[in-house]
Amino acid sequence: MTDAAADTVMELNDVQVAYHGDIRILNGLSLGMRRNRITGIIGPNGAGKSTALKTLYGFLKPISGDVMLRGERINGLPPYEMVNRGVAYVPQNRSLFNELSVEDNLRLGCWPFRRDKARIADALERVYAQFPILKDKRTDMAGSMSGGQQRFLELGRSLTLEPDIILLDEPTAMIAPKLSREIYDFITTLPEAGITVVLVDQNVRQCAAVSDHIYVLDLGKTRAEGDRAAFSDDERLRDMIAEWLDYQID
Numbered sequence: 001m002t003d004a005a006a007d008t009v010m011e012l013n014d015v016q017v018a019y020h021g022d023i024r025i026l027n028g029l030s031l032g033m034r035r036n037r038i039t040g041i042i043g044p045n046g047a048g049k050s051t052a053l054k055t056l057y058g059f060l061k062p063i064s065g066d067v068m069l070r071g072e073r074i075n076g077l078p079p080y081e082m083v084n085r086g087v088a089y090v091p092q093n094r095s096l097f098n099e100l101s102v103e104d105n106l107r108l109g110c111w112p113f114r115r116d117k118a119r120i121a122d123a124l125e126r127v128y129a130q131f132p133i134l135k136d137k138r139t140d141m142a143g144s145m146s147g148g149q150q151r152f153l154e155l156g157r158s159l160t161l162e163p164d165i166i167l168l169d170e171p172t173a174m175i176a177p178k179l180s181r182e183i184y185d186f187i188t189t190l191p192e193a194g195i196t197v198v199l200v201d202q203n204v205r206q207c208a209a210v211s212d213h214i215y216v217l218d219l220g221k222t223r224a225e226g227d228r229a230a231f232s233d234d235e236r237l238r239d240m241i242a243e244w245l246d247y248q249i250d
């Protein structure tokens with residue numbers, strides 16, 4: 001077993017996934033998430049990045065291949081079991097209750113331990129310490145905040161359960177640059193706190209800058225992978241990414 005394999009906490013192994021019928025969206029995809037590292041997943045629109053995260057979290061069940069969590073095969077385990085196993089997921093689309101207050105959204109994140117008042121108070125304090133703006137706005141309706149502040153709330157809510165793995169789907173999409181920077185700064189602190197990060201991102205440069213290991217997906221398969229150094233040094237990878245960025249911009 002290589003060092004990388006020994007230290008892999010979550011994996012997709014040769015996974016095939018379809019939404020309907022026979023059209024494979026993931027087509028033999030393999031990914032390995034290193035413990036207490038940031039694994040970046042990049043690729044063009046429709047490559048299957050969000051589908052990969054949904055498969056890791058149990059929303060989709062593979063037709064073939066394995067989803068592994070700390071050496072356990074977890075194909076088809078429902079998402080609430082992932083919560084119990086310390087995995088959090090922040091989806092690409094907004095997932096807040098807009099008409100509820102910021103604090104009530106956080107309290108809902110604490111649902112699995114809803115009878116433990118002291119733990120809830122502690123979880124809220126930790127989120128407020130991390131994102132003070134949420135404390136200022138704790139009685140405001142979630143939907144009244146800016147896109148970036150709503151992202152903070154989603155990230156904060158995912159932390160209430162003290163996960164040790166967090167799956168983030170495009171956390172800075174359509175967020176103003178200043179708040180995006182704050183979000184990346186926050187993400188980079190997670191490994192030190194003992195949290196393994198899986199970061200799907202359309203912002204290739206930022207993702208490559210903060211990730212320890214990067215996978216490039218296209219058509220439901222890995223087209224390339226490497227550590228951060230490989231991504232800045234490897235001309236072939238740089239050309240490939242430049243080519244696809246061009247066609248994204250058109």
Ligand SMILES: Nc1ncnc2c1ncn2[C@@H]1O[C@H](COP(=O)(O)OP(=O)(O)OP(=O)(O)O)[C@@H](O)[C@H]1O
Nearest residue numbers: 019020025043044045046047048049050051052202
């Ligand atoms: N619920 C669904 N039903 C059917 N097909 C879907 C569904 N969701 C996604 N797809 C298709 O699966 C493919 C992969 O989608 P996915 O959302 O995983 O891509 P992505 O890499 O996350 O793209 P983006 O960068 O646009 O978020 C696309 O062709 C998409 O049209």
Ligand SMILES: [Mg+2]
Nearest residue numbers: 049050051092
């Ligand atoms: Mg997506």
